[in-house]
Amino acid sequence: MEYAQFIIIIIFSPLVNGVIKKLKAHMQGRSGPGVLQPYYDLLRLLKKDMVISNVTTWVFRSTPYIVFLSAVAAAFIIPVITTNYTFSMLGDVIALIYIFGLARFFMALAGLDAGTAFGGEGSSREMTIAILVEPMIMLSIFTAAISAGSTNIARIAETQGMFYSPSHVLAFAAFMVAVIAETGRIPVDNPDTHLELTMVHEGMLLEYSGRYLALMEWAHYIKQMVLFTLAADIFFPVGIARDLSAAGLGLSAGLYMCKMLALVFIMALVESTRSKMRFFQLPSLLGGAFVLSVLSLLTYIMMGR
């Protein structure tokens, strides 16, 4: 049964997004849509007919499935509430990042496929951001991986202690910037609207409708929750269950919920207090975060902790 923990991510990922939206609305003094709104949106989209441009090729039609399945695969190999699960052998950080890379590659292709200006713009921007974000996410995870002696996520989660050294704090800061960039949140991209000329993620999805759009949106929610879970596993693995006893799993699930809420709160806070950056200012932010992640690795090597 323990391999079924990925279902938690698949089912609750729209809820996480709903909670972020609700919190954000509260911070900005609005009442906002209910936390279940993403579910209603997905259901509505799943029922609707699709309009597909007749210039598109198989890339456009297969991309939603590839993106969704790679998000599910990423959820498969990551420890959620227990580190003792069947797929822990496959749960490698580098594999996880390249699963995301596969999804991103096809999404960029699909953005180009329909031949609209916005899709191409979104794709080119997404790839530019990816170039800056991927090494950053790698280096910040490597800091934790070196101290664990393994790039396996379950092993990393088992070996991290309660006390944090400077290198871990730096790596966490860099990782959070990477998560913001990867999930398309506010200093990098605006998730709420596709009415902006500066859109990145929404630009690539502009041609999709109905069932395909639902799959793409859901995949995005899953990716977001997988990244949050990765942050929790690598930087705050306190209390994650190592066996399959009911008490351990219960405690782990409770703590997991608290960690998710904390991360959701951070995201909502960042989104409400920052304004979106101009695209050409992004290298400055992401470059700074990249230096942070390099520094975390160097500090770990120098101080040995």
Added chain:
Amino acid sequence: MKDWIDAFYVIDFLSVGILLTALAMNGLNRLESCVKAYTTNSWLLSLLIVSVAFMIGERHLYLAGIISLATKGVIIPLFLRKIVRQIKVTHEVEPYISNALSLTISGILVAVVYASLKEGIFVTGFSRNVLQISIAVILIGLFIMITRRKAITQVIGLLFMENGLFLAGFSLTLGMPTIIELGVLFDMLMGVIILGIFAVQIRRTFASADLDRMTTLKG
């Protein structure tokens, strides 16, 4: 208290904070933010000295910490802020190289320092890490001095270098004699005041705080 300092890596955090505030200088364009970065740097430096004093129980280190807090953490930042307001220049417009590039180069500087001081240092314990960080801070301060145009940012670069030197001396000798520290601090205070007055004069004479304009002095 001793155990707490060890258990929560207080000294490591403070020294990494010192390095971070020096690195942050490369990403800042507003002059007041630069002054703030320097202030934070000095506060962290003084805290580091005080927490080391806690650990090894040396009384003259408390004095050194408090004096450096008073001068570097309070008087010099206030004076710098006054100058920034007086010369009415708020931004470092177009530094010689872009922020992202200068951040990257400073990161490389840190890596070079760490790599070259990895072996063959005779100091041990916490001093080892602090020494490496202090040398990195000195180099970053020098780098800021040579890449910025405005007189005031160059002064701040010099002050960062001085903080790094102070830290290096501290990590090697666990505090120089108090009289020398007092002398150095007083020297620096005077230096900053003179440089500040110069900055105002430059601004008044050339109607710009840009040091490149000073080449028109010749002939």
